[in-house]
Amino acid sequence: MTQQGVRWSADQVLALAPDAASRKAGSKLGAAGPWSETGSSGEGTMWGLCKGSGSKPYRTVVDVADVSGPAYRCSCPSRKFPCKHALGLLLLWAGDDSAVPRSDAPDWAEEWIAGRRERAGKKGTDDSSDAASAGGTGDPEAARRRAERRAERITAGATELEQRLADLLRDGLAGAEQAGYALWEETAARMVDAQAPGLAARARELGALPASGPGWPVRLLEECALLHLLDQGWLRRERLPEALAATVRSRVGLPASADGPPVRDRWLVLAQYDTADTRLTTRRVWLYGTDSGRTALLLSYGAAGRAPELALPVGLTLDAELSAYPGAGGQRAALGRQFAPPAPTETRPPGVPTSRAVARYGEALGEDPWLESVPVTLGRVVPVPDGDSWQLADADEDSALPLSPASRNRPGLWRLVALAGGRPVTVFGECGHRGFTPLTAWPGGPGPAVTLC
Structure with missing residues (x-):
C-alpha cells in the first residue's frame, strides 16, 4: 500500500474515525506542530510522539500494512479506537512525505510491531489447524434436534402473527392508531x-407507522402485506425454490454461514457507513470486484456507541477472497483470506443509466420481495432540484431518479452538488422504493472518490 510513495488521502484516513468528534480532534493534530520523533518504515508502519496536556508526550504507533486491517497503539487514556492521536499521525503521513521520514523504529514502537507480526503468523497457523480438524467436534444429531425445536417455535410465532394481522384488518386500520405502540411492542x-x-x-x-405523518394508513397496509408474505413464506417454505427459501429463513432471523465458494478478486471499496440503535451499531461496507464485476456487502457490528472494528476506507482496493451467504440476492458476503494490505487506486466501477437502475431493483424484488434497495452505480448523472427535493438526471437519457427523503438533509447532498457543478458525475448508492441514496461520487474527469455519507 505504501510502496513507491503511494499514500492514503485525508478522506480515507478520516473514514476510520469512530465518530464526528474524533474526526474533528484528529484533524487538528494532522499538522507537524504537536509531533516529534516521527518516523516510518516505508511499508505502512509509522510512529511519533504527540504533545498532550501532561508532561510526557503520547507514544503513538500505527500499522496499515497488515492484511488484517489497520491497527493502532497509543499511550493516551482515550477509549476510542482509533484515538485522535492515531488519526492525526495518519493525516500527517498522508499529507506530507517529509513529515514522517523513513527511519528505524524506536524500541517502544518496534516491540509492538514485532508482537503484531508474531501474533499474525501464529493466527495463520492456528486457522490452518482448525480447518484441518473441523467437522469432528460437533454433534450433528443434537444440532438437528435444536434446529427442529426452533423451527417449531417460529412456526407457532408466525401463526400467531397471522392471526394478529387478520384481527387488525378486520377491525380496521384506525384501530392501530388508537392502540398505539404498545400493541406491536408486545x-x-x-x-x-x-x-x-x-x-x-x-x-x-x-x-x-401510525405516528409517521400523512399517508400512514397506506404505508401500514403495505408493511402488513409484506409481513403477511413473509409469514406465508415461512409456513410454506418447503414448497419454495431453495434460493428463495434461504432468503425467507434469513428474513425471519435464522442464522446462516457464508458457505459459498471463495471468490478472489481485487475488491474496490465503494462505500462505508454506520447505522445505530440503542443496542447495536451496524457497519455496511460495499465492495466491487474489478475482475468479476460482482458487488458484495460486508456487515460488521459493534456494541451501542462503539464503532465496529472492520474499517475499509472508500477508494481502496483489497486483494482478498469473499464467500457469499445463502439467499436469493447473493450480495452479503464474509471477508476471508487477504493477500495484501488495502491499496489506494484510481479504479472506478462502471456506471449504468437511471432507467437500468430502476429495472435492476425490479428484478431483485422478484427474488427477494422484502428488499429495501439494491446497490447500483449511475454513470453520467447530474443532481438537479425538483421542487422541494432533488433528483439525479441522466445526461444521456430522458430519465431521472428522485433522491430518497433520508438523503435530502445530509451534508453529502451539497458535497455532491458542488462536485458536479452542473456537469455529469458518476455516483454509487442504493436504489429502492424510496428513491436513490447517494453514497459515493467521482468527478466527470480524473479525481478521487468523494464520500457522501
Missing part, C-alpha cells in the same frame, strides 16, 4: 420468544 416480544428476531423487527416497525 407482539414483537412474542416473536422474540419464538426465536424469530426478523419477525419481531418488522412488528416493531408497524407500531411506529
Whole structure:
C-alpha cells in the first residue's frame, strides 16, 4: 500500500474515525506542530510522539500494512479506537512525505510491531489447524434436534402473527392508531420468544407507522402485506425454490454461514457507513470486484456507541477472497483470506443509466420481495432540484431518479452538488422504493472518490 510513495488521502484516513468528534480532534493534530520523533518504515508502519496536556508526550504507533486491517497503539487514556492521536499521525503521513521520514523504529514502537507480526503468523497457523480438524467436534444429531425445536417455535410465532394481522384488518386500520405502540411492542416480544428476531423487527416497525405523518394508513397496509408474505413464506417454505427459501429463513432471523465458494478478486471499496440503535451499531461496507464485476456487502457490528472494528476506507482496493451467504440476492458476503494490505487506486466501477437502475431493483424484488434497495452505480448523472427535493438526471437519457427523503438533509447532498457543478458525475448508492441514496461520487474527469455519507 505504501510502496513507491503511494499514500492514503485525508478522506480515507478520516473514514476510520469512530465518530464526528474524533474526526474533528484528529484533524487538528494532522499538522507537524504537536509531533516529534516521527518516523516510518516505508511499508505502512509509522510512529511519533504527540504533545498532550501532561508532561510526557503520547507514544503513538500505527500499522496499515497488515492484511488484517489497520491497527493502532497509543499511550493516551482515550477509549476510542482509533484515538485522535492515531488519526492525526495518519493525516500527517498522508499529507506530507517529509513529515514522517523513513527511519528505524524506536524500541517502544518496534516491540509492538514485532508482537503484531508474531501474533499474525501464529493466527495463520492456528486457522490452518482448525480447518484441518473441523467437522469432528460437533454433534450433528443434537444440532438437528435444536434446529427442529426452533423451527417449531417460529412456526407457532408466525401463526400467531397471522392471526394478529387478520384481527387488525378486520377491525380496521384506525384501530392501530388508537392502540398505539404498545400493541406491536408486545407482539414483537412474542416473536422474540419464538426465536424469530426478523419477525419481531418488522412488528416493531408497524407500531411506529401510525405516528409517521400523512399517508400512514397506506404505508401500514403495505408493511402488513409484506409481513403477511413473509409469514406465508415461512409456513410454506418447503414448497419454495431453495434460493428463495434461504432468503425467507434469513428474513425471519435464522442464522446462516457464508458457505459459498471463495471468490478472489481485487475488491474496490465503494462505500462505508454506520447505522445505530440503542443496542447495536451496524457497519455496511460495499465492495466491487474489478475482475468479476460482482458487488458484495460486508456487515460488521459493534456494541451501542462503539464503532465496529472492520474499517475499509472508500477508494481502496483489497486483494482478498469473499464467500457469499445463502439467499436469493447473493450480495452479503464474509471477508476471508487477504493477500495484501488495502491499496489506494484510481479504479472506478462502471456506471449504468437511471432507467437500468430502476429495472435492476425490479428484478431483485422478484427474488427477494422484502428488499429495501439494491446497490447500483449511475454513470453520467447530474443532481438537479425538483421542487422541494432533488433528483439525479441522466445526461444521456430522458430519465431521472428522485433522491430518497433520508438523503435530502445530509451534508453529502451539497458535497455532491458542488462536485458536479452542473456537469455529469458518476455516483454509487442504493436504489429502492424510496428513491436513490447517494453514497459515493467521482468527478466527470480524473479525481478521487468523494464520500457522501
